[in-house]
Each structure stands twice: as structure tokens, then as C-alpha cells.
Amino acid sequence: RxxxxxxxxxxxxDNGIENVVSLTSDVHFTAHVNLSPDRAEGGFTDFxxxxxxxxxxxxxxxxxxxxxxxxxxxQYEYEMGPLSLxxxxxxxLAPEVNELQSFGHASVSETGELxxxxxxxxxxxxxxxxxxxxxxxxxxxxxxxVASDSTESxxxxxxxxTTSNVFIQSGEVSDSSINIMARCNNEAGSxxxxxxxxxxxxxxxxxxxxxxxxxxxxxxxxxxTKYSYQVQCIVADGTALDSMEGSxxxxxxxxxxxxxxxxxxxxxAGQGYGRNPxxxxxxxxxxxxxxxxxxxDTMEALSPDxxxxxxDLIYADGAIPAAxxxxxxxxxxxxxxxxxxxxxxxxxxxxxxxxxxYNHGDDKMQSFLAKTPIFVQWDDHEVTNNWYPTEVLVxxxxxxxxxxxxxxxxxxxxxxxxxxxxxxxFTYRSQRFGKxxxxxxxxxxxxxxxxxxxxxxxxxxxxGPEQVAWLKDGLKSSSATWxxxxxxxxxxxxxxxxxxxxxxxxxxxxxxxRxxxxxxxxxxxxDNGIENVVSLTSDVHFTAHVNLSPDRAEGGFTDFxxxxxxxxx
Numbered sequence: 008r009x010x011x012x013x014x015x016x017x018x019x020x021d022n023g024i025e026n027v028v029s030l031t032s033d034v035h036f037t038a039h040v041n042l043s044p045d046r047a048e049g050g051f052t053d054f055x056x057x058x059x060x061x062x063x064x065x066x067x068x069x070x071x072x073x074x075x076x077x078x079x080x081x082q083y084e085y086e087m088g089p090l091s092l093x094x095x096x097x098x099x100l101a102p103e104v105n106e107l108q109s110f111g112h113a114s115v116s117e118t119g120e121l122x123x124x125x126x127x128x129x130x131x132x133x134x135x136x137x138x139x140x141x142x143x144x145x146x147x148x149x150x151x152x153v154a155s156d157s158t159e160s161x162x163x164x165x166x167x168x169t170t171s172n173v174f175i176q177s178g179e180v181s182d183s184s185i186n187i188m189a190r191c192n193n194e195a196g197s198x199x200x201x202x203x204x205x206x207x208x209x210x211x212x213x214x215x216x217x218x219x220x221x222x223x224x225x226x227x228x229x230x231x232t233k234y235s236y237q238v239q240c241i242v243a244d245g246t247a248l249d250s251m252e253g254s255x256x257x258x259x260x261x262x263x264x265x266x267x268x269x270x271x272x273x274x275x276a277g278q279g280y281g282r283n284p285x286x287x288x289x290x291x292x293x294x295x296x297x298x299x300x301x302x303x304d305t306m307e308a309l310s311p312d313x314x315x316x317x318x319d320l321i322y323a324d325g326a327i328p329a330a331x332x333x334x335x336x337x338x339x340x341x342x343x344x345x346x347x348x349x350x351x352x353x354x355x356x357x358x359x360x361x362x363x364x365y366n367h368g369d370d371k372m373q374s375f376l377a378k379t380p381i382f383v384q385w386d387d388h389e390v391t392n393n394w395y396p397t398e399v400l401v402x403x404x405x406x407x408x409x410x411x412x413x414x415x416x417x418x419x420x421x422x423x424x425x426x427x428x429x430x431x432x433f434t435y436r437s438q439r440f441g442k443x444x445x446x447x448x449x450x451x452x453x454x455x456x457x458x459x460x461x462x463x464x465x466x467x468x469x470x471g472p473e474q475v476a477w478l479k480d481g482l483k484s485s486s487a488t489w490x491x492x493x494x495x496x497x498x499x500x501x502x503x504x505x506x507x508x509x510x511x512x513x514x515x516x517x518x519x520x521r522x523x524x525x526x527x528x529x530x531x532x533x534d535n536g537i538e539n540v541v542s543l544t545s546d547v548h549f550t551a552h553v554n555l556s557p558d559r560a561e562g563g564f565t566d567f568x569x570x571x572x573x574x575x576x
Contacts, residue, residue: 009049009078016042016054016079025141028121029059030111036071036088037062037109037125037133046080054079058138060123062111068099069107085125085134105129118164120285120344130293137285139344165329166284166347169368173250175238176367176376178383178428180313181438182230182258185380186428188222190367191240193248200239201225213240218360220425230260253377256312259441261486267440270306270379271315271493273545274576275366277388281327281345282369300366303375314379315446317495317545318386321362323353323419324405325388352405356418363426382438383427384448384495386546390419393509395455416453435474437481445487449478451496451510461508461520469496469511469521479531482540490540497544498525499553499572510546516561529555529567542572550575 019027038061044052071088073096075081088107089098102108105128112124119142124135174190191197191213200210201223213219219240228234234257238250259265276282287297288305296304306314327349332339347368353359366372387393391400391412398412424433437447454471461467470478482490496502496510503509511521518526532540551574557565 009076012079013049013051013054016057017051020054025055026121026138027055027057028123028138029057030113030123031059031061032063034061034071034073035064035067035069036073036086036091036107038072038086038088039084039125039134039136040075041080041082041084043080043082046077046082048080049078051079058084058136060111060125060136062109062125064102064108065110065128066102066108068101069104070097070099072096087133102128106133109133116285118284122285122287124287124289126289130289132289135287137287137341137344139342166282167368168347168364169373170370171251171368171373172248173238173240174367174373175236175250175253176373176381176428177236177253177255177379178381179438180255180258180380182260183228184224184226185228185234185255185257186222186224186430187236187238187253188220188426188428189238189240189250190364190426191219191248193240193242194219195242197240197242197248200241202237202239204234204236217425218357218422222428222430224430228257230257231263231265232257251373251377255378255380258312258438261439261442263441264443265441267444268309268311269313269315270309270311271317271543271545271575272302272306273317273386273495274319274548275300275321276327276349277319277322277325277548279325279327279331279345280333280343281349281365282347283344284346285344298371299369300372303369303371307371307375307378311379312440314375314381315448315493315543316381316383317493317543318384318452319388319546320383320385321359321366322388323359323362323415324391326350326352327365353419354406354410354415356421359419359422360426363422367426381428382446382448382493383423383429383433384450384493385419385423385433386452386495387509389423390415393458393503393507394452395457396453398457435470435477437485439485439487442486443488444491445481445485445489446491446493447478447481448493449474449495451494455521458503458507458509462505462513462515463520464517465520466523467520469524475524475528479528482532482537483535488539490537492540492542494542494544494572496546497553497572497574498542498570499555500544500547500551500574502547518562518564522562526562526564526567529570530564533567538568540568540570542570544572544574545576547574548576 040059042057072086089100090096108128114122119140121138125133127133177185177187179186196214199213199221201208209223211221213221235254237252240248282299284298288301289295327345329348331343349365394412400410435450439445456468501512501514511525553572555570
């Protein structure tokens, strides 16, 4: 029968037939099989690679995976059967071992991408592959092909950065005030009007000087009260463009014993991974969410009272090309498609602004921001990787010539203030939420000493003396049960490397550099009997719970209370 299959594969190859896929079952295990001439051992290699996706059983005994025939170079790209879980190959396991039962799901997008999922009977996606077609140009006698397995078709049109007329978000919410930021996406001089609970509250004129953005300060509000708002942009001829409706709930007063919930997030659109319209996740409720920044749909479903944005919410120093290969460190696993793309590194003010417009243009992010007040911090990638004040970037592959980090910083800071719900000053601060919670927002980026000094035996500033005094005074005077430090760089995890340690740690048991500042803070918390201090952090691109303990301290300093730090992203 392989001779018959050889005849078919040869015909497909000889006639230039593209995008042939096999969907199969029968064998009672789940797999992705790839046939390739590069591995064929039967002496026949004139055929195109072919992918085959294997599902089942849906409710029967499971066994395998079976042995592979290599005549046509068949190889498992994924396999899940009894043998995969440590059972005998022919175990014939009952359906209650449900991770071995499966069915298939496939979808074809409007631009022709084929998305295949192998799904367990509990709804979990066991394996998935996005396949972008090879497009055959039949406009002339010679067939030209572009893109292959999981790459973007050049026939795909670039999607718009945004589909909204007016972008809105709120932030810095207190028990009596809020900031509401908006942008007229028509990019025309306009009168911007703010409406709160259906009544006009404020208006201003916007123009290119602030890239058509403005932040309204609204005060005199009642605590623990939900408000709705909308922003309107009116151009010279009287045409009015309306935002979606937004909402927020003001913070509880300092004595209110009420439940408060929030999320914290960081690291958005880094390493070249931007807005992929075909990215798909089956969430914990079994719903499939597709396209763009899916995480905001998941966070919005939690209905948090507010969100902490801990920085790296843009990657100004990272291009987002139309397609990027991703690997496991040694081999390419697939290609990520970005549409729209953002294929540049920010140097000018308009380029820093464009980074914010790219992320804010995502529908799921806009929906989340319209309903969830945020507190914004920044880290390095809003400017450039691991930057510090006074740094000069010499012979960086990202920039032409030598570039002053301070010049990039000033442009980035202007864009950050314009595109976030911040009035005019961006600094460290704190906010109380009822009897049990106060959150402190330090700035670990703007006041630091150079990274190369972080291994010195003498003090190297991270916050600087004035900010350290502010944080100590705030922790001591706070009557909140929980005192949370929103630490956009971790206290207990090393970041960077020799000569460029970017946070407090430096891989040396001795207390050096910025760790002396952390030692001062930990000693103050201990000496003043301050309880229930917790650090929430991000930046390192993995998820963890870290515990600092004097019982394990190797630096010669043990007079401090254990401290828990939770790492996301």
C-alpha cells in the first residue's frame, strides 16, 4: 500500500499542489506526525513534507503511541498515549484516564491560516499548531511561493493600529478622585469633552503638541461609588466622535472594612511578540479567546477594583516585525505572526508615542482599561534595556552612534505621561484602599546609580536617600493591615549579569551595592516592628513565590523579618 501512497505523494509534488494536510484517528492515541523527504529511508524523496494530526479515542480504551514507519520519514512532533505517561504501550487504559482521550478542532481564518487543536475531553488544549498557507501566484506561468509552515502570508493585509475613534482609560483612583486620560484617534485638532454619569464635567482643546491626548483630574467624588464616563472629540465642523463607555469605582475610605481585589501585570509586547490575530487560548471556563492581547480578556473577567502596571508596558527598544521565529533555545519551533506590526526601535518622541498607540490599539486592552483604573510604573524597556541615568550607549546595535540614555529618557517620559492617566508629574507615591490595604509605588529606575557599581562594597543607590526616607516613613505611619510594595524590579531575584546587575541582587552572598539600601529598609522594618509587608514584582519573565529569610541569609545580616515576594510575568 505504500506504493499507492508514493504515487499520491509524487503526484502532489509534481503538480505543485500546496497546503495538503491529513486529519486522522483510529490508533487510540493523540499525535502530530510529520512526513519529510529529509528523513525518508525508503529511497523515495521527491515529495513535499506533509503534516498529519491524530486524535482519539473520544470514549474508548487508549494505547500506544505505535511504532513509526520511516519509509516516508514519518516522525512524531507530538505524541500522547499510555507510554507517554509511563504505562505499558498496549495498556488499554479506561476513559477515566481522561488526558488520553481527545478530539480535534480546526479553524480557517479569513486570511487562510489553518489552526489545528488536539483537545482533551476536559476541554484542555493538549497540542495546537497554527499553519500559514503557501500562497501560489497564478498570475503568470511560473509559480512563486511565499511563506511556509506557520509563517505569515505576504498576501495578508496589515491591520489598522486601532479601530476606536477615542481611546480612554482611568487611573490613580482614590476615595475622592480619579484621573481620566483620553486620545482623539482622528488625530485632528479637537475639543475634548468629559462626561461623568451623563453630565458634562470638563473640556479642553487637544492638538499635535500632546499627540491629541489629555488627562482630566476629577475630584470631589464619593468613596466606594461606581461611576460611568465617556469622552467626546469634537472637530471644527462640529462632528463628534464618541468613546466607548468607561467605568470605575472609587477607593474605600481608610477605615472601611471592605473587600478589595486587584491585579498586577508587566512585560507587554516584548521580544518581538506583538498583536497576533490568530493567537488563541482556551481559558479556564472552556471558552476560546482569539486575537491580540488575550490576557486582558482574562483579567477583565475577574472584575478587579484596579490594576498595577509595573512597567515594560511598551518595548521601545524592541521591534515587532511581521513575523518572528521562536525556538526552544536550539531549534525553531514555529513562527509568530504580528499583525499589525511595529518594526522599529524608538528614538524620537513620535516613535515613543507610537509604541503606546500600538499597544493601546488592541481591542481587549482598551476594553480592560475602560473598566479598570490603573497605577502606572515604569521600568527599563519604556526607554531601553537596563538603562540608568547618565548612561551613554556606546556602539549599541540598536542605535546609530553613541546615544545618551538621558535623552531617550526625556522623550520616553513625555510619551508615558501623555499616554497614561498621569497629570503632569510622574513619581513615587502610595495609595490607601480601606482598612486593610495600602500600596506603595517606588521608582527604582529614575534615581538609581549606574548598574556597573552594583557590585561595589559601598552603597549604590536604587531609590536614593529621599525616596528611601519616604518609603520608611510611609511604612511606619501606615495603619493598614497589609503594606504592599509594588516593586517593579524584584528584591530577591538577580536580574542582569556581571557588570550590569539591574536590580538589587548581584549573585554574591556578601551585601554589596544596592543591597546595602535594601538592608537599611529591612532593618528599619524590623526595628520599628512593622508587620505584614509584602512585595509584588515582575520583570524577570517567569512566575514565582520568593521568600527572604534571616534563617538562610549568608551576607552576615540577620536582623530582619521574613518577607514574601510574588513574581508574575
